[in-house]
Amino acid sequence: xxxxxxxxxxxxxxxxxxxxxxxxxxxxxxxxxxxxxxxxxxxxxxxxxxxxxxxxxxxxxxxxxxxxxxxxxxxxxxxxxxxxxxxxxxxxxxxxxxxxxxxxxxxxxxxxxxxxxxxxxxxxxxxxxxxx
Amino acid sequence: xxxxxxxxxxxxxxxxxxxxxxxxxxxxxxxxxxxxxxxxxxxxxxxxxxxxxxxxxxxxxxxxxxxxxxxxxxxxxxxxxxxxxxxxxxxxxxxxxxxxxxxxxxxxxxxxxxxxxxxxxxxxxxxxxxxx
DNA sequence: TTACTTGTACTAGTATCGTAGTACAACTAC
DNA sequence: GTAGTTGTACTACGATACTAGTACAAGTAA
Numbered sequence: 001x002x003x004x005x006x007x008x009x010x011x012x013x014x015x016x017x018x019x020x021x022x023x024x025x026x027x028x029x030x031x032x033x034x035x036x037x038x039x040x041x042x043x044x045x046x047x048x049x050x051x052x053x054x055x056x057x058x059x060x061x062x063x064x065x066x067x068x069x070x071x072x073x074x075x076x077x078x079x080x081x082x083x084x085x086x087x088x089x090x091x092x093x094x095x096x097x098x099x100x101x102x103x104x105x106x107x108x109x110x111x112x113x114x115x116x117x118x119x120x121x122x123x124x125x126x127x128x129x130x131x132x
Numbered sequence: 133x134x135x136x137x138x139x140x141x142x143x144x145x146x147x148x149x150x151x152x153x154x155x156x157x158x159x160x161x162x163x164x165x166x167x168x169x170x171x172x173x174x175x176x177x178x179x180x181x182x183x184x185x186x187x188x189x190x191x192x193x194x195x196x197x198x199x200x201x202x203x204x205x206x207x208x209x210x211x212x213x214x215x216x217x218x219x220x221x222x223x224x225x226x227x228x229x230x231x232x233x234x235x236x237x238x239x240x241x242x243x244x245x246x247x248x249x250x251x252x253x254x255x256x257x258x259x260x261x262x263x264x
Numbered sequence: 265t266t267a268c269t270t271g272t273a274c275t276a277g278t279a280t281c282g283t284a285g286t287a288c289a290a291c292t293a294c
Numbered sequence: 295g296t297a298g299t300t301g302t303a304c305t306a307c308g309a310t311a312c313t314a315g316t317a318c319a320a321g322t323a324a
Contacts, residue, residue: 021240028242051284073291073300099251102234108153110160113256119231124245183314205270205321
């Protein structure tokens with residue numbers, strides 16, 4: 001673990017949320033592999049100039065989500081269970097919930113699902129273009 | 133204006149947000165027509181059992197968004213400008229911003245735009261099915 | 265002008281959130 | 295066992311968010 005997550009205290013998003021997001025993203029993109037150990041709460045707290053409890057809360061939350069596994073006296077690790085097949089359903093459910101919120105919000109602004117689909121599709125085209 | 137917006141104080145979403153959403157939705161779905169007058173801040177405050185200032189804040193915010201127009205001593209009305217052509221761009225921009233946030237959030241959970249598109253498309257099918 | 269309506273500014277109280285400090289508990293290694 | 299590591303529980307402080315109370319300002323109508 002040479003690289004470190006970066007937080008901006010001035011950003012409106014709270015530190016714990018920034019860190020949660022950073023860790024989730026690191027795992028989702030493979031920067032953090034299955035079984036890999038994360039820095040200890042104190043280590044990371046010092047490096048991010050943050051209280052140890054803030055890091056601990058994040059680790060605990062991610063453990064409840066099944067993404068991390070913590071062992072006292074040892075450390076915190078990227079969970080293997082999370083990537084097991086029986087967790088796929090739950091993952092899908094989370095996406096469904098996210099989409100729910102999104103559709104509702106867009107609806108309150110007067111947009112239909114089709115409007116949203118158009119936006120997303122044009123965005124996808126740009127993305128794939130960039131990555132070619 | 134016979135029907136009234138409904139708020140639930142026990143809901144985690146703050147009252148002002150609930151009201152904002154309700155009004156936006158009413159306008160977006162045509163329940164509130166262009167030029168139509170909304171209840172006065174005091175009237176609505178009494179009916180919703182809420183402080184007048186809470187309603188006023190919502191009206192003020194929606195006015196800043198160009199959705200409402202207020203005239204002292206007269207009342208608050210659904211703005212006509214909002215539906216003028218030159219506001220379409222801004223509306224589109226809001227959708228784009230919403231989609232931005234959404235894609236980012238989904239990305240942090242490890243979902244690609246394609247995953248999201250799949251979800252939305254299957255949802256659209258269900259919607260159209262229901263409405264037939 | 266005067267009475268009455270409307271929205272608004274200012275202030276304050278309460279609750280909640282985010283973070284930090286400190287002390288504690290579980291575990292490992294020797 | 296003891297020392298040293300790890301995560302955790304409890305508490306408290308500061309900041310912010312939300313709502314309400316009160317007094318005010320701008321406009322209308324007679």
